[in-house]
Amino acid sequence: MTLEDFVKVIENADRLRILQDGKEIFVGFLALLVPIHGHGGHEVYESIRRAEVKKFRAVPEIRHKKWEELNLMRPLQPEETPEFSFSDLQMNLYYTIHI
Helix, strand or coil: CEHHHHHCCCCCCCEEEEEECCEEEEEEEHHHHCCCCCCCCCHHHHHHCCCECCEEEEEEEEEECCCCCCCCCCCCCCCCCCCEECCCEEEEEEEEEEC
């Protein structure tokens, strides 16, 4: 299956993390990557849309709310609102795609 095939079965609001040869090339919402799903699209998509999806995982990201104050590892997208929030933790779910 290609990346182009894969993005047809998920939603605009889904968060993606795309890795190529172990290197992160995109992190964000599907709507920001694919022109037909969002507004304008992303130039990276054109270069990778026909790439074969080698591996796919739904990966939760759980971080402490005060990660910066406590010198902890930063979230993938610290400026984004978490999908779930607990008393001292926040969680986002990313579809991690290896191409």
